[in-house]
Amino acid sequence: MLEAILVLGQRPSGARVTEVATAIGDASPSGTQAALARLVEAGIVKRGQGRHPAYGLRADHAAAVELGTLALRWPEPGRALDILGRANPAVWYMARSDEEAIVVFDDGAPSEAITRFDEGLARVAERERPMPHVVRFPRAEFLRLLQVAMGLRVRALTLRPTKGRLVVSGPDGTIRVPADEP
Numbered sequence: 001m002l003e004a005i006l007v008l009g010q011r012p013s014g015a016r017v018t019e020v021a022t023a024i025g026d027a028s029p030s031g032t033q034a035a036l037a038r039l040v041e042a043g044i045v046k047r048g049q050g051r052h053p054a055y056g057l058r059a060d061h062a063a064a065v066e067l068g069t070l071a072l073r074w075p076e077p078g079r080a081l082d083i084l085g086r087a088n089p090a091v092w093y094m095a096r097s098d099e100e101a102i103v104v105f106d107d108g109a110p111s112e113a114i115t116r117f118d119e120g121l122a123r124v125a126e127r128e129r130p131m132p133h134v135v136r137f138p139r140a141e142f143l144r145l146l147q148v149a150m151g152l153r154v155r156a157l158t159l160r161p162t163k164g165r166l167v168v169s170g171p172d173g174t175i176r177v178p179a180d181e182p
Contacts, residue, residue, distance in 0.1 A: 001035040003083055005057065005064075006071035008045065010087035010116055014054030023087035072123035077131040080124045082162045088117045092139050093166070095159035101132040102156055104142045104164075146175045 007015060007023040017036060021029035036055050039045035044061050048054040057064045072080055081101055085094035090109035095102050105114055125131050137145070145152050146166070153175070156166060166175050 001039060002067065002071040002074050004032060004035045004039065004055075005044070005067050006080065006083050006120075007087040008055060008057045009068040009071065010084060010113075010120065011089065012056065012116075014048060014056035015087075016052050016054055018052075020055065023083055025082065025086070069123060072120055073127055077124050077127060077129055081121070081132060081134070084117060084120045084124065086163045088113055088120075090114045090117055091163055093142070093161070093164035095156060095161045095166075096132050097159050098130075099132055100155070100159070101134045102142075102159060103134055103136045104139050105136065107139045143175075 003024045004020050007020045010023075011019075015023070017029045017033045020036065021032040024032060026032050036045060036047075040047050040055070042063075044058060044064055044067065045055050046058050048056070057068065072084070074080075075083070078096065078098060081096065082094075085091045085101075085103060090105050090113035091103055092106040092109075093102075093104040103117075105117075121134065146156060147153075157168065157175075168175055
């Protein structure tokens with residue numbers, strides 16, 4: 001339930017059940033749907049209209065802010081970082097190990113979304129548990145550096161992707177980004 005709150009905190013316009021489940025890393029959305037239903041019953045989350053409604057945090061509920069903070073601090077830092085990155089629409093690509101993480105922001109990402117990510121990251125980092133060192137890039141700069149900076153290239157390819165993916169192809173080892181292909 002807290003993980004669903006973490007996701008919705010990164011998406012003020014709301015998210016559908018499948019989007020919340022994907023951000024959490026849940027292969028089956030049924031558990032996510034049940035958690036969202038309980039949050040709606042408690043009045044913490046609002047449910048939109050239609051067959052595939054969007055769910056959103058209720059800003060007027062006293063517990064929403066406190067639960068949002070707890071949601072960032074409860075899971076292990078790496079898990080919280082994974083969910084934060086998958087949930088935030090400004091994050092274009094993310095990969096990590098226990099020691100480090102690479103976060104790439106979409107070049108056209110709204111500053112509000114990046115601010116939400118930064119605030120969430122700061123909350124996760126406040127804990128006394130070890131946290132991966134986070135390196136951030138704008139998308140265009142990241143893609144440029146992948147072609148010329150071998151150290152970054154090796155790190156990017158050895159970290160475990162949590163959002164998006166990179167593919168090495170061709171005899172020259174060109175890095176392709178499947179999401180960018182026509």
